[in-house]
Amino acid sequence: MTDTILVIWAIARKDLVLEIRNKDVVVAITGFALLVLAIFTFAVDLSQMNAKLIGPGVLWAAIAFAGVTGLNRAFASEIESSTLEALLIAPISRDLIYLGKSLGNFLFITTAQIIVIPTFAVLFNLIVFRWEMVAICMVTAIGFSAVGTLFAAMSVRIRAREVMLPLLFLPVVTPLLMAAVESTSYLVNGGTWGEMASWLQLAIAFDVLFIVISALIFQNILED
Amino acid sequence: MTQTNTIAIKAEAVVKNYGAKAALRSIDLEIPTGGVTILLGSNGAGKSTLLRVFAMLTRIDSGNLTIHGLEMMKEGPSIRANTGAALHAPMLYGDMSVRENLMFSASILRLPRKDTLIYETAEKVGIQDRLEDRVRSLSHGLQKKVSLARAIMHEPSLLLLDEPESGLDGRSVNQLDQIIAGYRSHNRTVVMTTHIIEHGLEIADHAVVLQHGNVILMSNDPITERSAIMNAYASVGAKL
Numbered sequence: 001m002t003d004t005i006l007v008i009w010a011i012a013r014k015d016l017v018l019e020i021r022n023k024d025v026v027v028a029i030t031g032f033a034l035l036v037l038a039i040f041t042f043a044v045d046l047s048q049m050n051a052k053l054i055g056p057g058v059l060w061a062a063i064a065f066a067g068v069t070g071l072n073r074a075f076a077s078e079i080e081s082s083t084l085e086a087l088l089i090a091p092i093s094r095d096l097i098y099l100g101k102s103l104g105n106f107l108f109i110t111t112a113q114i115i116v117i118p119t120f121a122v123l124f125n126l127i128v129f130r131w132e133m134v135a136i137c138m139v140t141a142i143g144f145s146a147v148g149t150l151f152a153a154m155s156v157r158i159r160a161r162e163v164m165l166p167l168l169f170l171p172v173v174t175p176l177l178m179a180a181v182e183s184t185s186y187l188v189n190g191g192t193w194g195e196m197a198s199w200l201q202l203a204i205a206f207d208v209l210f211i212v213i214s215a216l217i218f219q220n221i222l223e224d
Numbered sequence: 225m226t227q228t229n230t231i232a233i234k235a236e237a238v239v240k241n242y243g244a245k246a247a248l249r250s251i252d253l254e255i256p257t258g259g260v261t262i263l264l265g266s267n268g269a270g271k272s273t274l275l276r277v278f279a280m281l282t283r284i285d286s287g288n289l290t291i292h293g294l295e296m297m298k299e300g301p302s303i304r305a306n307t308g309a310a311l312h313a314p315m316l317y318g319d320m321s322v323r324e325n326l327m328f329s330a331s332i333l334r335l336p337r338k339d340t341l342i343y344e345t346a347e348k349v350g351i352q353d354r355l356e357d358r359v360r361s362l363s364h365g366l367q368k369k370v371s372l373a374r375a376i377m378h379e380p381s382l383l384l385l386d387e388p389e390s391g392l393d394g395r396s397v398n399q400l401d402q403i404i405a406g407y408r409s410h411n412r413t414v415v416m417t418t419h420i421i422e423h424g425l426e427i428a429d430h431a432v433v434l435q436h437g438n439v440i441l442m443s444n445d446p447i448t449e450r451s452a453i454m455n456a457y458a459s460v461g462a463k464l
C-alpha cells in the first residue's frame with residue numbers, strides 16, 4: 001500500500017517539478033479563467049442581484065473551459081518527449097499512472113482556483129470565503145482531474161486534440177458543473193450545508209464513479 | 225557463445241498492423257536466455273516494432289508472446305519488472321537533471337539505496353560528472369547514455385536496445401560493449417537492433433534478419449554463419 005502511494009506521489013511530484021520550471025499548465029488555466037471573468041465583468045451589469053444570479057455560472061464555466069486548456073498539456077508534453085513510454089515500460093500498473101497524473105492535475109486545478117476564486121470574489125463583489133466553498137472547489141477539482149486526465153490520454157494521439165478534448169470533456173462533466181454552480185449559488189445567497197448537501201452528494205458520487213471507471217479503462221487507451 | 229536451453233522470448237505467429245500497413249507478419253521466434261541477440265534488417269523491416277512489442281509498448285493484433293515463460297497479456301507488470309529498454313527516443317524529461325530523471329525512474333521501480341545506485345549506474349555508462357546537468361543541455365550521445373543508465377539501473381534480466389551505438393563516440397561504444405559483456409557473463413539476455421552489422425556480429429550470440437515484417441534468417445552461431453547472415457542482410461536491401 002505504501003509502495004503504491006509512493007509511486008502515485010512520484011508521478012505527481014515529477015509533474016509538479018516540471019510545472020514549477022515551465023509554468024505551462026497553471027498559467028494557462030489561471031490566465032484563461034481570469035480573462036473570462038474580466039470579460040464578464042465588463043460585459044454584464046454587475047449589480048448585487050445580477051452578480052449573485054450569474055456569478056456562480058460564470059465562475060465555473062471559466063474554470064471548466066480554462067481547465068481544458070491546461071489538461072491538454074497533461075499528456076501532450078509526455079508524448080512530445082516520448083516520456084510516456086518510459087512510464088509505460090515501468091513495472092507499475094496503468095491505473096497508478098492514471099492516479100499519479102490525476103493527482104498532478106488536481107494540484108494544478110486547485111492552484112488555479114486559489115488565484116481565480118479570490119479574483120472572482122473581488123470582481124463580482126460576492127462573499128465566497130467559507131468552508132463550504134473549499135468543499136465545492138475540492139470535489140469539483142477532483143472530478144475535473146479524474147475525467148480530464150482520462151480524456152486527455154484518449155485524445156493525445158489525435159491530431160486535432162485541442163478540439164477533441166473539450167468536445168469529450170465538457171458534456172461528461174456537465175453534472176459536476178451543475179452541482180458546482182448550484183452549490184455556489186446557495187453559498188453566495190447565504191445558504192447552509194443542508195441546502196447544498198444534495199448537490200455536493202451528486203458531485204461526490206460523480207467523482208467516485210469516474211475515478212473507478214477511468215482507472216479501469218485507462219490501461220486500454222495508452223498502447224499502440 | 226552462450227548456449228542454454230531456456231527461452232527468454234518466445235513469439236508464435238505474432239502479427240502487428242498499423243492500419244492497412246503490416247509491421248509484423250506472423251513472426252515465429254525463440255530468443256534463448258543469456259547472451260546477445262541482434263535484430264538486423266533494412267529500414268521498415270520491423271526491428272523497432274518487434275522491440276516495442278517485447279517492451280510491451282505496442283500491443284500485438286494476434287499471436288502469442290511469452291517472456292521468461294510469462295504470458296505477455298496476463299503478466300505485464302511482472303515482465304516489465306525484469307525488462308529494461310533504451311529505445312530510439314531517449315524518453316527523458318528535458319527540464320529535469322540527469323539525477324532527477326534517474327531518481328524518478330528509481331522511485332517508480334521502487335529501488336532501494338537510490339543515491340548510491342544512481343551514482344554507480346552513472347559511473348558504468350560514464351555520466352557521473354553530468355548528474356546535475358539538465359537533460360535538455362546534453363548532446364544526443366549523452367542523452368542516449370542517460371537512457372541506457374535508466375534501462376540498466378534495476379539490473380533487468382532482459383535488456384532491449386534500439387540502435388544503442390547511434391550518437392556514441394568510440395570510447396562510449398567500448399563502455400556499451402563492456403555493459404553488454406557484463407550482461408552476458410551474468411546469463412542475462414540482451415536484444416538489440418543495429419545498423420552497424422560488423423559491430424553487431426562481433427558481440428552477438430544470435431542473429432535474426434527481418435524483411436517486411438518476416439523473419440528470413442535466424443542464426444544461433446553468427447560467427448560460423450557470418451557469410452549467410454551478410455548475404456541475407458544484403459538481400460533485404462540493407463546497406464553493408
